[in-house]
Amino acid sequence: MDKYQVVRKAKSEQIRLVRFLYCDNGGIIRGKATHVDKLESRIVEGIGQTLAMQAFTGVEQLATVEGMGPVGEFRLIPDLDTFAILPYVPHAASMMCDMVRTDSVPWEACPRTFLKRMTHKLAEKGMRAEAAIEHEFYLARKDDQTGQFAPADSSLCYSSIGLDEQAHVIDAILEALESQSVGIELFHTELGPAQQELSVQHADVVRAADNVCLIRETVRGVAREYGLYATFAPKPFLDQAGSGAHVHLSLWGGETSEYPGKNLFYSADERGGFSQLGKYFVGGVLKHVRGLVALTCGSPNSYRRLLPHYWSSAYGAYGYDNREGAIRIPSLFSGREAKSANIELKCADHSGNPYLALGALLAAGLDGIEKRIDPGEAQEIDPGNYSDEERERRGIQRLPTTLTEALDELERDTVLTKALGEQLTKSYLAVKRNEAEFFKEKTPEEETAQHFYKY
Missing domain, CATH: 3.30.590.10 (Glutamine synthetase/guanido kinase, catalytic domain)
Structure with missing residues (x-):
C-alpha cells in the first residue's frame, strides 16, 4: 500500500491511534502512537526517539553505550505493508518500523535494517x-x-x-x-x-x-x-x-x-x-x-x-x-x-x-x-x-x-x-x-x- 491507501484505510475503519512499533535489543516490543489526523505526515517524517532507546535494557535500565545517551535522535519510519488493524483494542492499528537517522540514512543500530x-x-x-x-x-x-x-x-x-x-x-x-x-x-x-x-x-x-x-x-x-x-x-x-x-x-x-x-x-x-x-x-x-x-x-x-x-x-x-x-x-x-x-x-x-x-x-x-x-x-x-x-x-x-x-x-x-x-x-x-x-x-x-x- 502507499501512504494514501493506508490513511484512507485507517480513517474508513475509524482508527484513532496508529502504533509505530519496533523490537529493541532487549527483545521488548516498544513504540509510540500517532493520532490518525497526523498519520500522513508521520509516515514520511517518522516519529522521533532518543538514541538511548537502543541502550535501554529489558530490566528498564540504561546501559552505558557511547553515543546512546541523552543527546541525539532517530526516527521510526513505518513499513506500510505491515499496516494491521488491531482487533483486540479499540480504534487502533500498528505498523512495524525501521530506525532511520535524522539525515534519512538507515541507522546502523537498527535490528530490522540488519536483517534487510x-x-x-x-x-x-x-x-x-x-x-x-x-x-x-x-x-x-x-x-x-x-x-x-x-x-x-x-x-x-x-x-x-x-x-x-x-x-x-x-x-x-x-x-x-x-x-x-x-x-x-x-x-x-x-x-x-x-x-x-x-x-x-x-x-x-x-x-x-x-x-x-x-x-x-x-x-x-x-x-x-x-x-x-x-x-x-x-x-x-x-x-x-x-x-x-x-x-x-x-x-x-x-x-x-x-x-x-x-x-x-x-x-x-x-x-x-x-x-x-x-x-x-x-x-x-x-x-x-x-x-x-x-x-x-x-x-x-x-x-x-x-x-x-x-x-x-x-x-x-x-x-x-x-x-x-x-x-x-x-x-x-x-x-x-x-x-x-x-x-x-x-x-x-x-x-x-x-x-x-x-x-x-x-x-x-x-x-x-x-x-x-x-x-x-x-x-x-x-x-x-x-x-x-x-x-x-x-x-x-x-x-x-x-x-x-x-x-x-x-x-x-x-x-x-x-x-x-x-x-x-x-x-x-x-x-x-x-x-x-x-x-x-x-x-x-x-x-x-x-x-x-x-x-
Missing part, C-alpha cells in the same frame, strides 16, 4: 530466504492477592482436553491473526499445562520477523480480553517445560539465479532430500552456534530451558528428525518434497530479537556456504547420551549454559560481529551484559517472575 542488509547479501548471491516460527507460549491466571501466576489449566501434551479448555480464547486468537493476514498452519497443546504451540506459514524472512512481533502482541492482547495472561518467556514456570521459538528456514533461488524459484535446500539425490548447499549452511550454523545463541536465546531465563534431554537442544549437533540437536533436518512431505525441505533451529526463543536472530542465522549459514564448511556426521541419537569423550571425538560442543557465556562467544565471533556491525554489536552486548548482571544476584523465582510479564 542480510537479505540484500543473499540477493547478491542469487538467493532469498523464507522462514516460519513455531510459537510456544503459556496461558496463565494471576492470583490478585499473591500476584503469582499459575497455568490456566492442567491439560496434557497434545491432548484434546487442552484444546477444549481454551477453545474460545484460542479461536479468538486465530481469528485475530487471520484478520491481520497471518496464515495459520497448525495449533496444538504442548508439554506443559496450558502451554500452547502455534505454527504459521512461511514468509519472506523480514516478514517472518515482523510476524513474530505481530503474533506476540496479538496473543497477549486477546488473552487479556479473556482474563488470561499469555507469556512467551523461555522458562515461565521453573517446574514445567520451557517455551521455544523454533526457526524453520529455507533458501530459494532468486530472480537472477541459475535456478529461480527453486528450493536450494532440496536435492532428490541426497539423504532426506537435503542438498549439499544445505549441508554447508548447517556447517556454518554449527560453527557459529555458540555465539549465535546469544542472539536467538537472549535472556538469562533462556538458559534454564537449554538443558540435555529436554528436547530443547543443548548441543551443537544436527540430525535428520533428531529433536535433541541444535538443528533438525525435518523429513519431507509426500507430494511436495521440493517445497518442504528446510532446517529447524531449536535453540531459539522469544526473548531474542527476531530480526537479530534471523539475520545472524543467515550470516552463519552464508559463512558455511562461502567456506564450504562440512557439518560432519548427522547424529542418530540424543547427543546427550554420548560420553564427554565421545562428544569431543565427534566435535559436538555443549551450548553455553548462561547468557554471559553466550555473550563472550558472540564477542569473539568475528563473522557474526562483522555482519552485525560495530554499533549494533556494541549496543547489544552492553544491553545484554547489563541484564545478565542485574539477574546475577536474583533468585530463580525472582528471575522467572520478571521474565514472565516481560515476554
